[in-house]
Amino acid sequence: MSLIDVQGTELPMDLTAERQVLGILIKHPTQVDRVIDRLRPSHFVDLAHRRIYEIILELYHKQGRISYTQVYNRLLNESIESPAELLIALTESFVSVTELEPCVEILRRSEGVRRLVKACESIKTLAMDPKAEDLADIQAQAQEIIFNATQGDGGPENEIKNLLEVLSTCYMNLLNRKEGLEDAYGLSVRFPSIDGMTTGFKKKDLIILAARPSMGKTALLLNMVTNVAKRDIPVLFFSLEMDAEQLGDRIVLSELFTYKQEGRQVVTSHEYQTKLSDEQFQVTQQAFNDLYDLPISIVDKRGLTVAEIRAKARRFKAENPNLGLIVIDYLQLIKPPAQSNRSWALIVGEIVRELRDLAGELDVPLILCSQLNRGVESRDNKRPMMSDLRDSGNIEEFADVVMFLYRDDYYNPDLAKEKGTEGIAEVIFAKQRKGATGVVYLRFIREYTRFIEETRRPVEVNHGS
Amino acid sequence: MVLDKELDKTKLLFLDACRNLMELGELSQEEYMGICDLLDRLDGLSREQFEQELRRVSRGLSDLIS
The missing domain is CATH 3.40.50.300 (P-loop containing nucleotide triphosphate hydrolases)
Known part of the structure; x- marks a missing residue:
């Protein structure tokens, strides 16, 4: 883990983990399914890495197939220098696909912390704004900023529920109603x-x-x-x-x-x-x-x-x-x-x-x-x-x-x-x-x-x- | 795993070389795209199949390699 300096503030990032995730996704495209709902491009600090991830998502959505050649050609079209060297660095960054999960968690944590720090900066700017007069307004906006910074961390794992989960909950409710428990209704x-x-x-x-x-x-x-x-x-x-x-x-x-x-x-x-x-x-x-x-x-x-x-x-x-x-x-x-x-x-x-x-x-x-x-x-x-x-x-x-x-x-x-x-x-x-x-x-x-x-x-x- | 990584590296360097050849006018865009497609399917091909396919896609490059 290292720090990136953004306008005088050091924010956490991990370029090695970024490379490892991208290398694994390009080499093992089926792994994209495991991370697609948890990683956004903003999880990547390095702009070339971010663009590669965007390309991976685009290719995945369009044709469900990702390869070195496709990514290479897309990078060339966008005038990114030495795409071959960049991709070789990605292929050499990981040893095993098992490294994916820990690296994803590192990226998610780093991005969460970066969002919090940025939210604090925004609140500071808001609070110090001489044009903002109503304290209640400032407090409401500050809460909104913090709330947004702590929500939607790219991890909506519970958005899709299978029928087994749904029916399990229904059945528990049914049992509770049968038992006359307070929370059943x-x-x-x-x-x-x-x-x-x-x-x-x-x-x-x-x-x-x-x-x-x-x-x-x-x-x-x-x-x-x-x-x-x-x-x-x-x-x-x-x-x-x-x-x-x-x-x-x-x-x-x-x-x-x-x-x-x-x-x-x-x-x-x-x-x-x-x-x-x-x-x-x-x-x-x-x-x-x-x-x-x-x-x-x-x-x-x-x-x-x-x-x-x-x-x-x-x-x-x-x-x-x-x-x-x-x-x-x-x-x-x-x-x-x-x-x-x-x-x-x-x-x-x-x-x-x-x-x-x-x-x-x-x-x-x-x-x-x-x-x-x-x-x-x-x-x-x-x-x-x-x-x-x-x-x-x-x-x-x-x-x-x-x-x-x-x-x-x-x-x-x-x-x-x-x-x-x-x-x-x-x-x-x-x-x-x-x-x-x-x-x-x-x-x-x-x-x-x-x-x-x-x-x-x-x-x-x-x-x- | 090391061999696998070396193959990936080689594929990318080969791709880079083909791109340069296309920019120099030695390969047509059609040939280049055919090579890209071939590289994507490389894992499922034997050496003979690869050579045969390469010859079909780009006679010039095939001659150059052999």
């Missing part, structure tokens, strides 16, 4: 009707929860988040509308409703926000104590861009590898990229696509809240439909699950009172890539911003969808 949000419809939110899935304002989107999100966190599963909550303290109060209130159901001292929402008796204070304090340890992390900065959300989520995932759920409240408050001349629908579509990719990259379900357009209000039946999302980019196209939250008593309070359906909320599953569509019913306890199961109404499932 997707992520349970502890609403039996919702869990029944989804069999749990799946990793890598983008779940849209959409509704008109005041339907209780944030409340339902917080209820689900608390239920998940109570099983010690970390949750990351991006709140672009409400600040963290408002969310905290809602979580406490929701918990106080549970206490009420358990027959403990009643603390109303009004009392919580005004003055409590000593007894009520004790109960409330207990609720705080029960909630302190929940692994819920909240980002309540407004005007976040997708890049900033991605950077924060990546960092959180790096610190909390068992991150179980990401929630974003809500889509329309995500700041579009600067200087974008595209239509709003295209911008939103791009944001949604990037968030779906983020869910995939971090291997967690991501719930994205969304407003619905005003078209709903002009209809007699105000139950949301897929078309209500369509003005906002290709949301439904990228989403794995689309849920609408609807409360009829919001629009028809008198009718609801008459029919006894006050507080009934419909969770309409308009799309499920891996399951049925249909409707489940919850009851919204407005005072406590709490949803509970509505047991009097059956779940309506459309299996044909």
Whole structure:
């Protein structure tokens, strides 16, 4: 191993290993298959070596056959001096084909270190740029640079899975389900009707929860988040509308409703926000104590861009590898990229696509809240439909699950009172890539911003969808 | 292994020489390409087959070698 001096920085390289790899590949062309998905031209520091590797890849892709004469002629055509001497040096560089693997690892390691060093240089330049003012922007970009430098190291060994591997995983999941193990399904949000419809939110899935304002989107999100966190599963909550303290109060209130159901001292929402008796204070304090340890992390900065959300989520995932759920409240408050001349629908579509990719990259379900357009209000039946999302980019196209939250008593309070359906909320599953569509019913306890199961109404499932 | 390496070296030097001959006008491009093809297939040929093939590809070079 030696060092190459690039603009005053010494970077690791190994020309001998480069020669050995090339010599082996030219002499034993079948070995190209073993390295093609792990070595890129940038793994070679010597420019002639890099070009030879590019030629090897081109020949391999075009005709699957590599020979000295072909490489020699290509080098001659590119005016590389003394190609015969260069190729003779390659043929004499290795003793056995068994040297290939160790040499490939040397090249991969050297290139990884070089990328890290270059990333550090880029971050230094970025941080010292007098035109860059916003520290949060700099931090987000720095994270992006580091992330890119540590990803895609040319080793996607797991991209191709054979059926045996796939079915082994399926079989393990089947056994776990049979045993009733927690992780066998997707992520349970502890609403039996919702869990029944989804069999749990799946990793890598983008779940849209959409509704008109005041339907209780944030409340339902917080209820689900608390239920998940109570099983010690970390949750990351991006709140672009409400600040963290408002969310905290809602979580406490929701918990106080549970206490009420358990027959403990009643603390109303009004009392919580005004003055409590000593007894009520004790109960409330207990609720705080029960909630302190929940692994819920909240980002309540407004005007976040997708890049900033991605950077924060990546960092959180790096610190909390068992991150179980990401929630974003809500889509329309995500700041579009600067200087974008595209239509709003295209911008939103791009944001949604990037968030779906983020869910995939971090291997967690991501719930994205969304407003619905005003078209709903002009209809007699105000139950949301897929078309209500369509003005906002290709949301439904990228989403794995689309849920609408609807409360009829919001629009028809008198009718609801008459029919006894006050507080009934419909969770309409308009799309499920891996399951049925249909409707489940919850009851919204407005005072406590709490949803509970509505047991009097059956779940309506459309299996044909 | 040493012999194998020597053969590789010889092939490359031979190729280099043929290239020079082509640049000097002693070999046509067609002959040169035929020699390249022959060298790529060298491992599967006996000495007699090689000489026969070389004679077919380039009579001049064949005469020069023999």
